[in-house]
Amino acid sequence: MKRISLFGTVLALAACGGGEPAQEMDHDMATMTAEAPASGTVSAEMTTPEWLHVDHEARTVHMTITAGATEAKAYWNFNGGYDGNMTITVPEGYAVTIDFENNDPVMAHSMGIVAAAASFGAMLEPTSVFEGALTQNPTSMTDATMPGEKERVTFTAAAAGEYTMVCYIPGHAATGMWVRFNVSAEGEAGVQGGM
Ligand SMILES: [Cu+2]
Numbered sequence: 001m002k003r004i005s006l007f008g009t010v011l012a013l014a015a016c017g018g019g020e021p022a023q024e025m026d027h028d029m030a031t032m033t034a035e036a037p038a039s040g041t042v043s044a045e046m047t048t049p050e051w052l053h054v055d056h057e058a059r060t061v062h063m064t065i066t067a068g069a070t071e072a073k074a075y076w077n078f079n080g081g082y083d084g085n086m087t088i089t090v091p092e093g094y095a096v097t098i099d100f101e102n103n104d105p106v107m108a109h110s111m112g113i114v115a116a117a118a119s120f121g122a123m124l125e126p127t128s129v130f131e132g133a134l135t136q137n138p139t140s141m142t143d144a145t146m147p148g149e150k151e152r153v154t155f156t157a158a159a160a161g162e163y164t165m166v167c168y169i170p171g172h173a174a175t176g177m178w179v180r181f182n183v184s185a186e187g188e189a190g191v192q193g194g195m
Contacts, residue, residue: 046190054189068104075104076177086194087180091187092160110138120173130155138168160185
C-alpha cells in the first residue's frame with residue numbers, strides 16, 4: 001500500500017496536471033501571471049464548470065458569478081478567483097448573460113468588464129467596455145450589489161480581446177478582486193485556473 005501511494009505521488013508531481021496539486025499550481029500560476037500580466041491567460045487547461053453554459057447554436061453564454069463564493073481574499077473574489085488567477089473566455093459576438101450574486105456576509109460588491117491592466121487603482125470609473133456589462137451603482141458601498149442580493153446583466157461580447165472582470169467598490173480591484181475575461185475570435189469558451 002505504502003509503495004503504491006508513494007508511486008502515485010511521484011506520478012502526480014511528474015505529470016503536474018490537474019487534480020491534487022491544484023493548490024501548488026495556483027500559487028505558481030499567480031506568481032507567473034504577476035510577472036507577466038500582459039500574457040492575458042492563465043496557462044491551464046480550459047474547462048467548463050457548472051456555472052458556465054455555452055450554446056454555440058444559439059450563440060449565447062450564461063454564467064453565474066458569485067462574489068465571495070469562497071473565503072479567499074476575505075470573500076473579495078469572483079467564483080473563488082482573484083488577482084487574475086482565473087480566466088473566463090467567451091466567443092466573440094455571443095450574447096452573454098451573467099447572473100451576479102453576492103455571497104459576502106458583510107460587504108457590497110459589483111461587477112463589470114474593463115480593459116486589461118497590470119494593476120488597478122483604488123478608484124475605478126463606473127464604466128464597462130461592453131454596453132450593459134455593469135451591475136447597478138457599482139462604486140457604492142451602500143447601494144451596489146449588497147450581501148444576499150442578485151442581479152442580472154446582459155451584453156454582447158462584441159469585440160475579441162483580453163479584458164478584465166472587476167469589482168468597482170473602492171479598493172477592491174486594487175486588492176485583487178479581478179479575474180481575466182477574454183473574448184475569443186476563434187469561438188473558444190471555458191474557464192482556466194480559479195478554484
Ligand atoms: Cu468587491
